[in-house]
Amino acid sequence: MPPTKNALLRYAAIDACLQRTTQQWSFERLRREVAAVLAEHVDSAGGVSVRTLREDLKNMRPGGATGYNAPILFEPERGYYYGEAGYSIFASPVTVHDLPTLQQAVGLLRQLTGLGLSRELGEVVERLELRLSGQAQAVRETICQFEQPTSYQGQEWLGALYVAVQQQQVQRIIYQPFGATQPDELLVHPYLLKQYNGRWFLIGQREGWQTSLSVFALDRIQQLHTDKQTFLPHAGEVNQYFTHLIGVSILPHAELAEVRLRFTKSRLPYVLTKPLHASQTLDKNTDEKVLQVVPTRELVSVLLSYGGDVEVLAPAILREQLAEEAKRMLGYYL
Known part of the structure; x- marks a missing residue:
């Protein structure tokens, strides 16, 4: 202990x-x-x-x-x-009892291989094992397994963007969104790296777009270079951008809404133990789940993943959107 x-x-x-x-x-x-x-x-x-x-x-x-x-x-x-001159417990603060924890930390960081932390920390642990060899056997068994893909396209930019965010360096990015026929060259002030659903995104301010933050998928970046232009800090807390979001994107003209959902009795316990969003509450009078969120594409995808176990009650525009998606899906099988 x-x-x-x-x-x-x-x-x-x-x-x-x-x-x-x-x-x-x-x-x-x-x-x-x-x-x-x-x-x-x-x-x-x-x-x-x-x-x-x-x-x-x-x-x-x-x-x-x-x-x-x-x-x-x-x-x-x-x-x-x-009995040893100059001794201190802090001269060697890591003990053999710390090795299992460090070994598992290496496992956790393997999903961030683009940052180089996994390799560097692994080397540190190996040196500690050599120093403490004979006191205990290192833990090699996998205890935690993650779904992060090992060959995610765009992960090669993660390390450079991490440094750019940390050191406030403007980035010149060659970027081609899905559906675009040609890539664009963008000047971006990077503020945050965010992972969602196994993919990495850069949140930043696009040069010349002063109205809102922009989201860039790392797998759509073709080239990346540091620019000498003066960095423009974000006026507010970037994390607040995601307070009312599920995912990283916003539907056009979407605003904060009260989303009311009705789940089947068999699915409701799962939603109670794993909320869809931090704002999720339960209306005890109706057993409806209530979310205070901005409707996003990711919200629609999450709701569709529940199939017939969920009904969108409000807002009407979201209910209509799910109905249209359901009709389109049904058309594939008739």
């Missing part, structure tokens, strides 16, 4: 004391110092018990639960001290 915040504070306080080699640290003095640190950081007025401090010292020593293997020694005339 990983240590609690209080335990970590106590270990850090003990470590700080034992690094002060010009002082003598009796058990009681050490206990008072640790209690003072807790009182300062977590407003704890209860002090530190004798039993707690003894357990902390045991856990920090070789073979202890923390994995620090701290060379803590004790002599009656000298008190507690480190």
